[in-house]
Amino acid sequence: MSMHHEIGLTCPQCGKAGIFTVWDSVNTKLDPDAAAAVKSQELFRYHCPHCGTAVTVNYGFLYHDMGRHFMIYYAPGDDDVANANKDMKDNEGKFQSMIESAAYVYRLVRTKEDLLEKITIFEAGLDDRLMELTKAAALAQVGEKEKDFTVTESHFVTADDGSLRLSLVDEKRGQQAYVDFTNGLAQLYGQFQQHFADDLPAEDAVLARIDADWTQRFLNKYLYN
Numbered sequence: 001m002s003m004h005h006e007i008g009l010t011c012p013q014c015g016k017a018g019i020f021t022v023w024d025s026v027n028t029k030l031d032p033d034a035a036a037a038v039k040s041q042e043l044f045r046y047h048c049p050h051c052g053t054a055v056t057v058n059y060g061f062l063y064h065d066m067g068r069h070f071m072i073y074y075a076p077g078d079d080d081v082a083n084a085n086k087d088m089k090d091n092e093g094k095f096q097s098m099i100e101s102a103a104y105v106y107r108l109v110r111t112k113e114d115l116l117e118k119i120t121i122f123e124a125g126l127d128d129r130l131m132e133l134t135k136a137a138a139l140a141q142v143g144e145k146e147k148d149f150t151v152t153e154s155h156f157v158t159a160d161d162g163s164l165r166l167s168l169v170d171e172k173r174g175q176q177a178y179v180d181f182t183n184g185l186a187q188l189y190g191q192f193q194q195h196f197a198d199d200l201p202a203e204d205a206v207l208a209r210i211d212a213d214w215t216q217r218f219l220n221k222y223l224y225n
């Protein structure tokens with residue numbers, strides 16, 4: 001189910017009032033336009049009808065892809081995290097049965113970049129846990145080879161030509177680099193899949209945070225022991 005409500009906003013530029021639509025949940029099947037607006041981040045943009053100024057409005061919501069069977073809570077604020085976890089708890093039985101009947105995956109992310117990365121990975125039919133392991137290995141290689149490039153941001157993204165790649169950013173030096181997935185990192189991914197498929201925990205009806213911290217814990221447990 002898609003749900004949204006409207007809030008009143010005051011334009012910081014001209015000071016006039018306007019209406020902005022806040023989505024509580026975006027269902028990709030029922031609201032493909034809203035799903036597209038998540039990807040373009042237009043969902044977070046208020047355009048003042050009086051002066052045309054664009055204002056970014058950040059807020060948490062649920063992104064639900066019924067076709068690919070995943071739910072991602074985008075929770076930028078601590079209260080968003082609490083609400084998302086409560087929602088999962090309140091509907092635990094339902095979410096558990098969705099795992100059993102349709103192999104559903106539940107995730108929680110705190111930034112828009114992480115949200116878009118999860119969508120990119122799941123739409124490509126890949127496992128985000130293996131992707132995080134792949135990313136960690138790629139970052140270790142870059143760290144060894146490139147002494148003049150310090151990665152401060154790394155996300156899997158969809159390129160303009162539709163291909164999947166790992167975007168590496170050195171914010172301090174203002175540089176960006178890419179590593180192609182299909183013709184590069186897919187091999188690493190395949191190796192992790194082969195080695196760790198049996199070690200990956202079963203999906204649970206709780207909001208998992210699959211990120212760099214998760215990756216470190218997983219590697220400490222299964223690789224460095």
Ligand SMILES: [Zn+2]
Pocket residue numbers: 011012013014015016048049050051052053
């Ligand atoms: Zn205005």
